[in-house]
Amino acid sequence: MASSSSSNNAFRNGSSGTQRPLKPLNASNLKSSSFKSRVHPSHAPPPSFRRSYPSTFSASDDGVPGRVRVAVRLRPRNQEELAADADFAEYVELQPELKRLKLRKNNWDADTYEFDDVLTEFASQKRVYEAVAKPVVESVLDGYNGTVMAYGQTGTGKTFTLGHLGDGDTSSRGIMVRAMEDILAEISLETDSVSVSYLQLYMEAVQDLLVPANDNISIVEDPKTGEAHRIAANTKLNTESSRSHAILMVQVKRSFTGQEDALSSEIDNSSHLVKPSKPIVRKSKLVLVDLAGSERVHKSGSEGHMLEEAKSINLSLSSLGKCINALAENSSHVPIRDSKLTRLLKDSFGGSARTSLIVTIGPSPRHRGETSSTILFGQRAMKVENMLRIKEEFDYKSLSRKLEIQVDKLIAENERQKKAFDNEVERMNQEAQNHIAEVERNFAEALEKERLRSQMEYMESVKELEEKLLANQQRHDRDDFIKDNCNGEELGPVSEEVSDLRKLLQNEIQLRKAAEDEVNKLKEQYEQFMQPGAGGDTEIIRLHKILEDEAYKKRKLEEEVAILQSQLLQLTFEADQAKKYLERSGSANGFSGVDSLMSQIRHSQLKETMNGQKAPTASLFEHVGLQKILSLLESEDANVRIHAVKVVANLAAEEANQERIVESGGLTSLLMVLRSFEDETIRRVAAGAIANLAMNEANQELIMVQGGISLLSMTAADAEDPQTLRMVAGAIANLCGNDKLQMKLRSEGGIRALLGMVRCGHPDVLSQVARGIANFAKCESRASTQGLKSGRSLLIEDGALPWIVQNANNEAAPIRRHIELALCHLAQQEVNAKEMISGGALWELVRISRDCSREDIRALARRTLNSSSTFRSEMRRLRIEC
């Protein structure tokens, strides 16, 4: 038995010559000496999840070699055999521990065969399943195709081994039921699926035993589709099992999470997404084949239907045998396409499936030939080498489903965030609206307050202006000499210059205002920078510098403004003088003097006020400030001093300003200017200003106390300019009207100074002299009447009477009127009568009482003459009637 021994040696060694370890699979499965089953702890994940599989996604990848495993099973003796074959034990001898089977040829010789497993008649169905089928089932669950096939003579237990249901005794369940139980227990209902087909191959026709109407199914050699009837069934329906091949196909599709690499590039573009795990699906197929009884091959001499049936079985089993032979001998041609059976099993032998073959034999020596043939079939099958491969592919459907779910989640999340964002925007918008509304409300309130405040200020200003207007109007009405007949055209050039200067002044004022604003702004910035933590030393120094520069600019601007103001005032004076000369020449009324000048100035101011503008002096007063103006009186610049004194003089023309001027030291400053006498113009204007201040009774005593009379007297004696003399005479004339100052005025030479100025002969000067004499005489008369004075008139004592009498009938009405009054007042003092009579004054008084154009003065003269006994006596003597 060399042949059988040699072959058996190969199996005894546990490996064929080309056997290589099957790395991806459990090595224990592949030991040639055993079909040991792997046992997984119930809590452990299936092997597919524990292994690192090669990244094989197509069947074209190289697989691992896997020889067809073959076990032999001996059926127990049945009743018939027990009775008939008393010596059967001597025919078949099993040595399961050696995995050997001996077929006794005679009493002294036996053939010994070695199998991958030898299953005695006492082997349980469980033991058979675990030895033969379980490794294949586990491979299928791991992703490999697998085949378990029973081959043997009819009645040797193929169906019992494979298809027994074990209804009454679960321990007798066959491989099909147990395989299904293991598969269903292993797979995941969520990710895996199983589909089952139960086919019958009978007479070269494939019939679906689960859907019997499908009785001629074509074999589609498409590994992707195949037949898939998803109806699980473990009911054996083949009634012609011994003459047909029953095939249970179990398709397993398992999904699992693979490595990320293969998919990463596909979803890199959506990095914000949670990367789905790589979905991989493994599709495998378990084929359980219960072949028709092999003895039919040898009994093909049947006739009719049985003959056809036998031919068919013969064809399929002989084709299977030829294929296995060819594979066992590594033949270049394997006749797979010779029958439907071999076409169905092409993957099981020489393909990529893990295949286990169980050959069943009976114990009876009567079937020696069939048994031997079966054993040889099994031996040849053991030589067939398969190349096991896992079939993996992307589960694009699963990936798509996962991505769809993720997209849905992202869309939902996006919508949620968008809604939250919209709500936030809405909330912020509402807040902004509320804030805007509040700001608008506050602004409207502030605006309304400001409007009311401005309205109030406006009303007060209007009221003030109206009062000023009224006062000026009254003053205007009182002054008979003010005439509003100024012809603007004759002052054209001067007026234009005044206008230009005013514009210039306005511009300068605006510039100064802007500079002040800028200074204030910089001051604020400076204060901010001085806050703790704000700015640095460098910034502070820079701001200091800017502030100093701005302050310097401001000073310069103020000086320029002052000069312009002075120039403006000067021009105003000149305009007034020109106007006065025009009036005088036009009306020929001979009026002159400080009153006239002041009236003209006031008239000019009044007109401006009525035109909606403030008087220039008032504007200056506000813009420059009195102290500043007075300080300019001491300016080193003679030009500035001239303008400043003019400004003060103009301010002093306004009765409302006089008190402030005196309080601010303006009178003292003016007296100092007069005393320093450096320029005729300055002296004239200063004298004019003092004259204006002297109109106010409250200032008259101050002028006297501060040596004003002496200064005025000196000026009166010294000056040649008629306008200067007019101003000095005007000032003294004002002082002459103060009852309290009569003696002091006279003692300090006031009267003599007044009378001394008549040398000038200028009507304006004479008019002021006459006014002073009249004022003085009036005070003396009042004092005499009141008993406060007894002696003769100081005017007479100082030699005024001759000039009075001489000018009593002066052609200039103002002079004549003041002297007429003076004569009346002197005549009212009885003590003066004789001297007046001797000085020729009586004749003038009589003339006044008769010829004076003014009725009141005529009456006064008559009353005076009649009231004096001396005058009455003298008139009687001279036969004069009054």
Ligand SMILES: Nc1ncnc2c1ncn2[C@@H]1O[C@H](COP(=O)(O)OP(=O)(O)OP(=O)(O)O)[C@@H](O)[C@H]1O
């Ligand atoms: N190991 C066994 N233990 C007990 N009874 C068995 C065993 N093997 C087979 N039998 C019994 O033997 C008989 C024949 O078995 P079975 O029908 O399975 O044979 P077979 O090979 O499938 O025949 P066929 O080819 O005609 O279908 C059955 O009654 C079966 O119960």
